Amino acid sequence: MQALDATQQAQLTDWLTASPQHLREYLAVLRVAGELGAALRGMDLDVDALLDADRRAGAAPAPRNVIALPLALRPGPQAAPASPAVHRRSARLRGWGLGLAAALCGVAVLAGWAWPRTQTYSTAHGEQRSVQLADRSTVHLNAQSALRATMTPWSRRLQLLRGQASFMAAPDRRPLQVRAGALRVEDIGTTFDIALYQRQARIEVAEGRVHVWHADRQGQPMLADLGAGQSARIDAASGRVELGSEDVAAMHAWWRRRIVFRDAPLANVAEDFNRLNRTRLLIDDAAAGAMRLTGNLRGDDIASLRAFLADQPTLRVSASADAIRVGSRAAQPPVAR
Known part of the structure; x- marks a missing residue:
């Protein structure tokens, strides 16, 4: 069938x-x-x-x-004419x-x-891919990311399970909703990006408009109404929303395996680099992880990353064969084992 x-x-x-x-x-x-x-x-x-x-x-x-x-006809004696x-x-x-x-x-x-049709897409460490959904929308998945797409005749429901994705929504009568952690993002015909971090979600809009809500809190006010060039960083624990303006070209720099960050926590920068590299960027203390940084680096350029971090006066940096460790100078350095 x-x-x-x-x-x-x-x-x-x-x-x-x-x-x-x-x-x-x-x-x-x-x-x-x-x-x-x-x-x-x-x-x-x-x-x-x-x-x-x-x-x-x-x-x-x-x-x-x-x-x-x-x-199937069964062989047998000649039947008498039926009445x-x-x-x-x-x-x-x-x-x-x-x-x-x-x-x-x-x-x-x-x-x-x-019947709802669900499909899951994922990427491995260091892998990026683009997929076309059943509604002809296009999704770019960053490394170590996963997306679940469920299509019905009346709805288009996506769930970003982990990592980062850019969405280019195809025109359709059905509304498009993306769940990301505890958030629900409603598309108003647009191109947008969602990144899930350990302590934060970041939503950026390149074209059109999106509305951001709490996923499981009906009746709660909208968290953010974002247009082109706008972004929202939403704290996973407190729900605090930080609105900002972003360069549209920088939003999609990761498609070219570049890490572009503006006033971003070092912890988020580390997650972005660690998706792409075997050499891990490790944060030793909360103060270092919360430090805000701005930069534009190639995603696989570990030497430039190390030099960039070493230039930060409040950070101490050490390196081994498989890791770069970063901590705040005010914190006690970890004991070597």
């Missing part, structure tokens, strides 16, 4: 939204589909076999809008079978189209 393709889905969506009566009729079909599925549960029926029955060799041609039931009553009973059974096959066909196609 083939599912509806993207064009057919769009046509059916247009038909559903053209009239409330269309939607009522469709919901009635789904209700019947559920009842029929319950009634047929446990019966050994192969819908694809029913649909292919008219192609069997030697089968009598069936009307174009019905499918003959694939009933008119038997003929009428056979015709009723055959008609019931044809109707059942047609109903199964319609139920399978409609239920398959309406």
